Amino acid sequence: MHIFARPINKLLLPTATVNFLTLENVTKSYGEKILFRNISLHIDKGQKIGLIAKNGTGKTTLMRVIAGREGSEGEQAKIHLRKDIRIGWLDQEPHFHPGLDVLAAVLDPANPLVRVVQRYEHALAHPDNSDELQEAIAQMDEQQAWSFEAKVKETLFRFRMEDLEQKVGTLSGGQQKRLALVKILLEEPDFLILDEPTNHLDVEMIEWLEEYLQQPGITLFMVTHDRYFLENVCDSIIELEGGQLRRYSGSYSDYLEKKALREEVEATTYDRQNKLLKRELEWVRRSPQARTTKAKARVNAYFDRKEVNDALKKKNDEMSLQIKENWLGSKIVELHNISKSFGDRKIIENFTYKFKRRERVGIVGQNGTGKSTFLQMLTKVLPPDTGKVVVGDTIIFGHYRQEGIQLAEDKRVIDAVRDIAEVIPLEKGKELSAAQLLERFLFTRPQQQVYVSQLSGGERRRLYLLTVLMKNPNFLILDEPTNDLDVITLQVLEDFLEDYPGCLVVVTHDRYFMDRLVDHLFVFEGNGKVKDFNGSYAEYRALKRAERPAANNGNTAGSEAAPAAGKPGLTNTERNEMKKVEKEMAALEQRKKAILERFNAADLGADEASTLSNELGALQQTLEEKEMRWLELAEKA
Secondary structure, three states, rough: OOOOOOOOOOOOOOOOOOOEEEEEEEEEEEOHHHHHHHEEEEOOOOEEEEEEOOOOOHHHHHHHHOOOOOEEEEOOOOEEEEEOEEEEOOOOOOOOOOOEEEHHOOOOOOOOHHHHHHHHHHHHHHHHHHHHHHHHHHHHHHHHHHHHHHHHHHHHHHHHOOOOOHHHHHHHHHHHHHHHHHHHHHOOOOOOEEEEOOOOOOOHHOOOOHHHHHHOOEEEEOOOOHHHHHHHHHEEEEEEEEEEEEEEEEEHHHHHHHHHHHHHHHHHHHHHHHHHHHHHHHHHHHHHOOOOHHHHHHHHHHHHHHHHHHHHHHHHHHHOEEEEEOOOOOOOOOEEEEEEOOOOOOEEEEEEEOOOOOOEEEEEOOOOOOOHHHHHHHHHOOHHHHHHEEEEEOOOOEEEOOOOOOOOOOOEEHHHOOOOOOOEHHHHHHEEEHHHHHHHHOHHHHOOOHHHHHHHHHHHHHHHHHOOOOHOEEEEEEOOOOOOOOHHHHHHHHHHHHHHOOOOEEEEEHHHHHHHHOEEEEEEEEEEEEEEEOOOHHHHHHHHHHHOOOHHHOOOOOOOOOOOOOOOHHHHHHHHEEEEEEEHHHHHHHHHHHHHHHHHHOOOOOEEEEEEEHHHHHHHHHHHHHHHHHHHHHHHO
């Protein structure tokens, strides 16, 4: 059981309701499969909604309908999207022209400041041409483009996009997803529609985005598997299940409580109705009129209703995974003074560790510090430069890789699993067939007959994960397993892993997943240093936040890129000014926090709310001005 940190700004200020979107009787199908039927949805300005559903049930299609990218089926359908609002749509797989550079890709060419900023950044990248640089600076002054330029660079640098002239075609898929997110944030649309915004972000990026989206004026509809993100950002959760929408007001933890209560009521209803139906069936069969048409209809009705009731029970039963573990010997995996470098870049240096039985380790660190390389050394796919890796004779690795595997497109789902094993052993001598395991991992019998080529991205990841588990490993390595998996699948996986008797090593940016499953952490700090942190992921993040300097508490530019005050380049006056600005930002942040906490008070009146709202707006503007000045000073340091 996890206690979620309650968001501090869930209360919307008392304003007139402005409807952004209304759906009525909307239906969409894919071939013969009905994704959703006659659904209705209302989204008003300022609402922040999270969508939860299994992969392949229509999440992305619903988002495309909401964004105005697709229409509906059926004559009774109505889709009303307010015409005077700007929509920011983050696709799961965004597309850019490969010939654009990073800066051009995120800037709107219709903005008159864009050409000025682009010319200035180009001149900075080519300082040999001093005349060009001077002219670019003069234009920046003339157009008053400095604050805009600082905002663009701050946002790009925060998401590790520091080479502004790098061609988009050379970026990885994860980098392009981050670039698309930056583009949307810079455009500041009225209505944000985000499909898995936390994918490919490290924890610092996720936490910054989380705080940004908490702002009261932002309207948001999103899909994400990050449950802390849902908890801290959303004020309502929508669940798409069985082609219908259910809306739960409140945060993610509120959703869990209300859903559990609903399912408890359904379970009670199932038991009560089943008893009634059984008595009715017995009466029909004993009745002298049992062979009449009326009696036969009653029997058929019994089985129809029983099928519905059994579906309720089956939904809970199928969420169980109890695979028998292969035996673990006394020697597991031992790392003896291993080191690895690529050129001048150190990945790991003189690291020694002996894994113990049933150990659960999380691996954390910024992107590019060598986490995936470490996993390859762990499994002896990649040898260390020095030192030795010893793997016990009884070890069977199961390695879920971040890049996935190529599944045969022309095979059915059931055949892809049977290629690995027809059955897998369970506890107490029982067995589970491939088809049964697929069912328990949320692939229904009809879905098992679908070709792999027809699966969604999330369904492919789920199938790949299942093929890893079917090998019955006793040393399981999961490299970013949560990307593209839905919340429901993650709940199944976490329940399985909590009882998993083997060794577990996890690399993930999903804070909830890490908190629930690991006992301690290997922290990749860069330059070959790896620290064994004895504590939970939440404790580690709390420690890191406490270590941040005061300037970073003010949400200034990314800590990695910001120079420290006092370095050559600043005058004494400017150094003193920088220190003063840092203190002022910290005080403004404290006041901002106090105002947002006051919004949650039960005794808050409309007049006070209006006053606080005006103060918050002025405070935010002042804070942004202070941040911009700090950035200007930091660049000179």
